[in-house]
Amino acid sequence: MKLLITGGAGFIGSHVVRLFVTRYPNYQIYNLDKLTYAGNLENLSDIESKDNYTFLKGDITDAAYLEEIFANYKFDSVIHLAAESHVDRSITDPLAFVQTNVIGTVNLLHTAKKHWADDLEKHLFYHISTDEVYGSLGEDGLFTEETPYDPRSPYSASKASSDHFVRAWYHTYGLPIKISNCSNNYGPNHFPEKLIPLAINNIKNERPVPVYGKGENVRDWLYVLDHARAIDVIFHEGKVGDTYNIGGINEWKNLDLIELLCDVMDEKLGRLKGHSRTLITFVKDRAGHDLRYAIDSSKLVNELGWKPSVTFEEGLSKTVDWYLQNTEWLEHVTSGNYQHYYQEQYERR
Ligand code: NAD
Ligand code: TYD
Numbered sequence: 001m002k003l004l005i006t007g008g009a010g011f012i013g014s015h016v017v018r019l020f021v022t023r024y025p026n027y028q029i030y031n032l033d034k035l036t037y038a039g040n041l042e043n044l045s046d047i048e049s050k051d052n053y054t055f056l057k058g059d060i061t062d063a064a065y066l067e068e069i070f071a072n073y074k075f076d077s078v079i080h081l082a083a084e085s086h087v088d089r090s091i092t093d094p095l096a097f098v099q100t101n102v103i104g105t106v107n108l109l110h111t112a113k114k115h116w117a118d119d120l121e122k123h124l125f126y127h128i129s130t131d132e133v134y135g136s137l138g139e140d141g142l143f144t145e146e147t148p149y150d151p152r153s154p155y156s157a158s159k160a161s162s163d164h165f166v167r168a169w170y171h172t173y174g175l176p177i178k179i180s181n182c183s184n185n186y187g188p189n190h191f192p193e194k195l196i197p198l199a200i201n202n203i204k205n206e207r208p209v210p211v212y213g214k215g216e217n218v219r220d221w222l223y224v225l226d227h228a229r230a231i232d233v234i235f236h237e238g239k240v241g242d243t244y245n246i247g248g249i250n251e252w253k254n255l256d257l258i259e260l261l262c263d264v265m266d267e268k269l270g271r272l273k274g275h276s277r278t279l280i281t282f283v284k285d286r287a288g289h290d291l292r293y294a295i296d297s298s299k300l301v302n303e304l305g306w307k308p309s310v311t312f313e314e315g316l317s318k319t320v321d322w323y324l325q326n327t328e329w330l331e332h333v334t335s336g337n338y339q340h341y342y343q344e345q346y347e348r349r
Contacts, residue, residue: 001024001026001027001028001076001077002027002028002030002073002074002075002076002077003020003027003028003029003030003075003076003077003078003079004030004032004069004073004075004077004078004079005017005020005029005030005031005032005078005079005081006031006032006033006060006078006079006080006081006082006108007032007033007039007080007081007082007083008031008032008033008044008055008081009031009033009035009039009040009041009043009044009055010033010038010039010040010043010081010082010085010191011038011043011085011185011187011189011190011191011224012081012128012185012224012227012228013031013033013081013082014040014043014044014189015187015188015189015224015225015227015228016079016081016228016231016232017029017031017044017047017053018044018046018047018228019225019228019229019231019232020232021047021050021052021053022047022050023232024052025052026052027052028052028054029052029053029054030054030055030056030069030073030075031044031053031054031055031056032056032058032060032069032082033055033056033057033058033082034057034058034059034060034082035057036084037191037337037338037341038085038086038191040189040191040329040332040333041055042329042332043189056069059104060082060100060104060105060107060108061099061100061103061104061107062107063107063110063111066107066108066111067111070111070112070114070115071115074115075112075115076122076123076124077123077124077125077126077235078108078112078124078125078126079126079128079231079235080105080108080125080126080127080128081128082100082104083100083101083104083158083159083162084096084097084100084101084155084158085155086155086193086194087132087153087155087156087286088193088286088345089155089193090153090154090155090158091153091154091286091287091288092344094154094158097154097155097158098154098158098161101155101158101159101161101162102158102161102162102165105127105162105165105166106162106165108125109125109165109166109169109175112125112175113169113173113175116175120173120174120175120176121174121176123175123176124176124177124178124235124240125166125169125175125176125177125178126177126178126179126180126231126234126235127162127163127166127177127178127179127180128180128182128231129159129162129163129179129180129181129182130156130159130181130182131143131181131182131183131220131245131247131293131295132151132153132155132156132159132290132293133149133151133156133159133160133163133181134147134148134149134150134151134181134293135149135150135151135152135156135290136150136152136290136291136292136293137291137292137293137294138291138292139292141294142294142295142296143181143245143247143293143294143295143296144245144296144299145181145242145243145244145245145299149163149164152288152290153288153290156290163179163181166179167179170241176240176241177240177241178234178235178238178239178240178241178242178243178244179242179243179244180230180231180234180238180243180244180245180246180300181243181244181245181246181295182222182227182230182245182246182247182295183219183220183221183222183246183247183248183293183294183295184219184220184221184222184293185221185222185223185224185227186221186222186223186224186315186316186319187223187224187225187315187318187319187322188224188318188319188322188323188326189224189329190224190319191333192330192333192334192338193338193341193345195219195254195257195258196221196257196261196316196319197323198210199258199261200261200265200319200320200323201323201330201334202279203261203262203265203276203279204265204269204323204324206276206279207279208279208280208281209258209262209276209279209280209281210281210283210346210349211254211255211258211280211281211282211283212254212283212284212285212286212289213282213284213285213286213289214255214282215253215254215255215256215258215282216253216254216255216291217253217254217289217290217291217292218251218252218253218254218291218292218293218294219251219252219254219257219292219293220247220248220249220250220251220252220293220294220295221248221250221252221257221312221315222246222247222248222250222308223248223308223309223310223312223315223318223319225309225310226248226308226309226310227246229306229309230244230246230300230306233300233304233305233306234300234304237304238304239303244297244299244300244304245295245296245297245299245300246295246297246300246306247294247295247296247297248295248308248312249295249297249308250308250312251292251294252312255280258280259277259280260316261316261320262275262276262277262279262280263276263277264316264317264320265320268320268321268324269324283346283349284349
């Protein structure tokens with residue numbers, strides 16, 4: 001098996017690469033990543049010298065480059081994670097999301113189909129997507145695989161578009177595909193622009209913890225290794241042409257989650273209980289802020305036997321420990337451009 005994983009230097013991709021490299025020593029794993037601000041080879045330093053791992057630096061919007069690597073390496077299958085992934089950045093720079101998430105995905109589909117034309121059914125294109133394509137829920141209800149698409153941010157619209165193109169390649173050309181749509185992930189190696197790692201970093205440094213609006217928006221949080229485990233199961237046992245929802249059955253209002261995180265960190269840092277809650281600062285809401293996401297993952301649970309392996313309390317505790325222990329990683333990713341991003345995003349809010 002020669003397996004191309006795109007976006008493997010990012011948050012979720014690095015956990016997927018590590019899982020496949022260590023669990024399947026007879027697979028050759030190729031990690032294609034452009035190394036944007038979100039891509040970091042430090043995420044993979046523990047496995048970079050393994051014989052079954054190769055890093056390829058490249059851009060999925062570069063069709064000529066894709067042509068070259070498909071010809072050279074003759075990949076059997078693809079797991080596609082490379083994307084621009086942050087909603088706030090999609091509000092300020094939507095075209096970057098169209099380029100990578102839409103054009104990049106179409107480039108990959110086009111190149112894979114061309115190189116696999118002689119024996120299409122022996123190959124697989126597995127596309128990693130998000131629950132945000134389904135839109136925003138009210139107080140009740142869950143997203144199922146049948147929920148109509150209703151994306152509302154440039155990020156979710158670009159991911160929805162990419163999902164449609166993946167299904168179009170299945171129906172029109174017979175390219176074997178699978179898609180999974182997952183809820184919010186958290187865990188080690190998460191870039192501190194997203195809520196949980198940003199809050200951990202700010203609590204640690206006794207900086208204000210920004211909560212958008214009134215903190216009433218709800219997200220369904222899943223530990224990143226459980227997402228990687230779901231991807232492994234779906235890749236090997238999922239049905240070709242099918243979609244699988246992946247979620248944590250773990251809904252939290254943003255404010256409740258941040259208060260819990262403050263308490264966990266006070267205990268670990270030996271601070272007085274309640275101290276870090278004083279850092280919570282309500283800031284201007286995100287434009288078009290989706291109220292609630294929540295996933296029904298019963299298809300994945302019932303058909304493929306997957307379930308989350310850690311509780312939220314365990315996952316959050318492991319995550320905080322990882323950030324407190326990996327200060328060098330955190331310093332590297334928060335130096336340079338991060339300061340500029342932070343100022344633009346928060347200091348004028
Ligand atoms: P991330 O932003 O941490 O990583 C994205 C990776 O893609 C980075 O390594 C980056 O360098 C790479 N990349 C970006 N543009 C590229 C390009 N043009 N060519 C090649 N590589 C490029 O993202 P993540 O949070 O790890 O998300 C990975 C995937 O999972 C995305 O497709 C995202 O939509 C999806 N997803 C994320 C979540 C979440 O909570 N983070 C939830 C569900 C689905
Ligand atoms: P985020 O981690 O950006 O994920 P997504 O928008 O893809 O769900 O945000 C999670 C939730 O936290 C979302 O409701 C927006 C909110 N949020 C804040 O309140 N403050 C912040 O600084 C950030 C980054 C997010």
